[in-house]
Amino acid sequence: MSRVVSARDAEWPRRLSELGPYPPPGRMFVEGSRLPPDDALVVAIVGTRRPTSTGLRAAQELASDLCEAGVVVVSGLAVGIDAAAHRAALEASGRTVAVLGCGLDVDYPHRNLRLKQRLARSGTLVSEYPDGVQPARHHFPRRNRIIAGLSDGVVVVEGAITSGALVTARLALDCNREVFAVPGSVRNPMAQGPNELIRTSLAALVTSAADILEELAPGLAAVSSPPTFTEPLALSFEEEALLRALDDVPLSLEHICSSAQLEPGAAAAALSRLELRALVERTLAGYSRAAPRR
């Protein structure tokens, strides 16, 4: 069952009343554990609904490392980066808050129904909208201001130039919050958003949770886990050439063959060996580099 929390309640985070130029919400509908207290460190992880595997892996790692350091992870329960961040936070037994653009009882997005149920049990679901309100296009920018408002900083993992994740980043800047961006390949359209934020100096470039903690809470940074040792990969000449030719976005075998200067049969065979070692992913759209596992 959801409860109503307003500015008069002890649970109300002061941050929500400090939205800069934007109107603070009058009250919030909350389900699950209590909203992050004012002394907690809160980071929002936002990004595209259609991430690459590298983007997904980045969101997971950031969320899980931030949770290990005691940070509350906020996101929007959308498919893609949002869901990956929530899941990783739950896996790491961390605190996570999902801000919805519809009533708390509305099943949206349907794909994340199970995740939403888990969040209601071990996380927090928040919405400005009363029960029964369906999601609408104009709800999401309003919802994004709450994501920004609840957090000390916002990390954009992947997103197109026109994406909602970039809207959240701008709202966060307006509300005087820190903005971080994870850079990506120039060939990945989903990395254009964060790359642009970095290029225009609106966001700080981050590649790990430690980078974020250093900025927000220098004392905490040492807590994060040290990088683990990875064994060097034994690769043939062909496999190395192929890995260099691959990218985060799927490419057709033809493009890969021509940039790696390999015969199609040999290239196909080498790619399937790399796929067997989980270094390459194959989908109907083509081959892409799989994010390295830790």
Place this chain on the structure above:
Amino acid sequence: MVSTSETIAIVGAEARLVQVEVHIGQGIPSFTIVGLATRSVKEAEQRTRAALLSSDQAWPSARITANLAPGALRKEGTHFDLPLALGLLAERRAAEPARLEGWVSLGELALDGTVRPVRGVLAAAIATFRAGRRGLICPVANAAEASLVDGLEVVPVASLQQCLAWLRGAETPSPPPPREPVSEPCEDLREVRGHPSAKRALEIAAAGNHNLLLVGPPGSGKTMLARRLPGILPPMTRDESLDVTRVYSVAGLLSEKAGLISTRPFRSPHHHVSVPGLIGGGAGLACPGEASLAHRGVLFLDELTLYRRDALETLRAPLEEGVVRIARSGAFVSYPCRFCLVAAMNPCPCGYLGDAVRPCRCTLPQIESYRHKLSGPLLDRIDLHVTMGRTPPADLMGLPQGESSAAVAARVGSARRLQTLRYERDGLTNSSCSKAMLETNLHLQEPARSHVGMAIEAFGLSGRGLDRVLRVARTIADLALEEEVSSEHVSEALSYRRAATEGAAA
């Protein structure tokens, strides 16, 4: 008295001999045809009567009964006119019954006694020859088709009167000169620039007769490649040609001029094709569908996701068995359909997912519902899944011309010869041989064997998926003229297996 003559009934792509018994007895004048004759056969009464009268023959004013035996076999078509007329004339001693003995006849009669061409004459000729009958009396327009069967005597007749004259001892009308085999030139692979990996997959498809799915953005050349597949398949043997020509004959698609079909058919039905249109059947006289018209050739389904799902699902069994079985009222008919399926589709509704230049505008649910239009079992029956990229037109001009079809066909030919030797039967390939045959001929050694084991686990290969991969690996080894399937062959085969859907992790 009863007179008997012989004709055929078309059942699927085959002809079966049918006895035509005619009895003229006392009673109210009438003409009745029995023996599961459908409407098109019963109309023979009117045509036969007029044709007889036009040919200066009297129509008996008596009770005429014609029986088409075996009575349980459904008879359709218009070719029963001539045998009915001959039976009637023999019964009235206008024709010598002894002279008619051992001859199979078929033909449709015009009201003036002319004999019109009919469907399925080649099938009839083959059935007549196999049954050891003396010969076939057929419409003159179909004579070339009937003469394709070596060693069969053919009497081409232009009219009922000419037929009567022959029965009374006139000379056999001279058969028309044999027709040149029909061969249509196929476009050359040389004209396709770029696409080395898709060409490689096309070569493997041709070498093992594997089904192929081409995925790529609009304008990436999927159709262009598919059209060139018949040109790299080995030329048809005479038996294969006869097989194909027979199906076209039964479908009524063999034009009067046409002789033996000697190039492999390429059929690309529109995506609005109905179930009977695709696999055969239909109201009235059952007709082979596109799948059977592509027998021994290529069936190309462009924009696979636009086809009606029920139509695509009916292809599942034929893809596996190489034959279509259709239940008709009273009987099953079957048509051969051992084709090579080439399907093409876009990776997503907008077509540009994974494209290097244009960004894709589809949402994840849109992509998923697009993919869900295709059933898993159908995709499982496609051995080679290949993603093609789009080459910008400006770059295309700079690319050199590709290898010619003849060069590729030579390699395909050697690979096919290995398979013919191995399976000891013409036309049997790595994709169509039995599982047991494949296993005894795989010669899978270490480390290829453990490679397969690892792949089963890592990729979650199903039994059918594994079977497909091994078949493709056998073909790749055949193309390399190697007896053992090596780890390299297995690797390449694995790269053509059915791809996962994106966003499975999201």
